[in-house]
Amino acid sequence: MKNKILYIGIFSLAAIFLAVTAFSRETEEEKKTNKDILIFSHALHVEMDIDCESCHTIMEDTPTLSDIRLPLMDTCADCHDVEDEELCTTCHYDEVYETYPERTYELYFDHSSHMEQDVSCVDCHKGLDKIDYGFESEETHPSMESCFTCHNDISVASNTCESCHISTVDLIPQSHKTADFFENHKFAADMGNQECAVCHDNNFCEDCHTATVMITETNTASDFYTPYSPHKYVDNTNQQQITRVHDLNFRFTHGIDAKAKRDQCATCHQPETFCVECHSSEGGDFALGGVVPYSHTLNDFLTIGVGTGGGEHAILAKRDIESCAGCHDTQGGDPTCILCHIDTDGIKGTNPKTHANSFMMDAEGDWHSDDGSLCFNCHVNTRTAGIGFCGYCHSSN
Structure with missing residues (x-):
């Protein structure tokens, strides 16, 4: 009986050894480059x-x-x-x-x-x-x-x-296959290097994150619900609980995140409609009044006139123009910047300074060939040497 057990043991070990060896060999061949x-x-x-x-x-x-x-x-x-x-x-x-x-x-x-x-x-x-x-x-x-x-x-x-994909049966990232991904996907999205938008548009996120439509600051942590749900979850509930993105006091602290640009607020919130509820003047012009950053309330924040230096706002803009653009865009939604920073007369030095000395003087910029160049948001395209924006560099001679 002992010999029989011994033989079975030896045979089993040999079989395991051969299987492991074959698998290793196959793995090595698969890895060959x-x-x-x-x-x-x-x-x-x-x-x-x-x-x-x-x-x-x-x-x-x-x-x-x-x-x-x-x-x-x-x-x-x-x-x-x-x-x-x-x-x-x-x-x-x-x-x-x-x-x-x-x-x-x-x-x-x-x-x-x-x-x-x-x-x-x-x-x-x-x-x-x-x-x-x-x-x-x-x-x-x-x-x-x-x-x-x-x-x-x-x-x-x-x-x-x-x-492009031959099979789409299981075409989801490996991270999505974990049991708790639904609960923890916010951590992956917050990393910043995740290309969620490659597959998902904003409408997909708004199935749950309808913060701009249905959630108000009077809601509590337990009653964030949408009235209906297009999705069925594991519990087959017809009422979908909304996952909170922000803490309940975020209304008072959101300025920190907005200034640091950690989160792309505009992904969910439309500034011209959502932000103006607080950040607007009585006339309704976005970012021209209402609740503003502390820096905007300083006496020297804005100095008007050629040669004044522009005050504190010029310093902040040079330091981080993207932060300014968070509220003040250049596409017409908020005209604050172009009220002053615009070249209406085509004469160099008669308008508030926007660029550093010799800015782009040595560059073959796209304004030479592209009538849609960003420069023409402020400068007048004359296409004539010695006149207007072109005359800055090209004399009539």
Whole structure:
């Protein structure tokens, strides 16, 4: 009986050993990269001014990612002497003569169609001048955010998931699969580097976070409810409890977050309608009166007139203009800044100073060719040397 148990034990250990060995071997093979097969440097080839098409010669004929897009030895032979066996170790490791590892892909992608649209290689594959192998940097393969530059569902290409993803059955981030993600997603969103908007628009968030519509400061922590819910939760309740984003005293402390720009208030709140309930003058002009930051109440906050220096507001604006733009925009919602900072007469030095001395004097700015340049929010585009904004630099002679 003892011998039988001993044999069973030995057999079991042997079976476990073989299984682990086989799994390890399979794992090692799966992890094998081009770096294990060939000696290569993208950086060196970029330094030698060799363009991408010299090596990747078949990109115009590769409608899928499964096609082999890496150069074969015949292509390398255009520059390398592949007949000299003493030079094999320039690219090959000793006794390692294998083909490229096979890869599986979960995306549809057609290089040829992108090349037809004049998309260059470096538009998507960046940083190759700093690395040897393509997998060594995340920049070398485009992120979904960069794809959305063109795939915006507006004029260039569709941004539906099915346009690029072969399967959408389980197409959610790994973090979303945890049991408590619904309760704790706010921590991920607050990190700042999470691209929630890649998949979710504001309407999705407003299913729960309807702070600008249904929540008032008189609510308590236990009665944040919407009257109906488009979603069914695990308890199948028809009434959805709203997750509080801010503490109940946030009305009195929100200025700290708003000033530090930690949170993008405008993601949920429309400043022209939400903020004006407190921050408005009697006439209704946003940010021209009402509750204002303490700095705005100082006697020297604003000095008017050319040569006065502008007072404290000029110092604060130079220090952090984005903070000013949180209330004072330049798109017409609040005209505060352009009441003074505007070039109506086209004569240099007759209006309050906005830029530092010699600002953009050495730059070939977009105002030369783009009639929609940001500069023309304040400056008059005359397109005539010696007159108006153009006359600042170009004399009539």
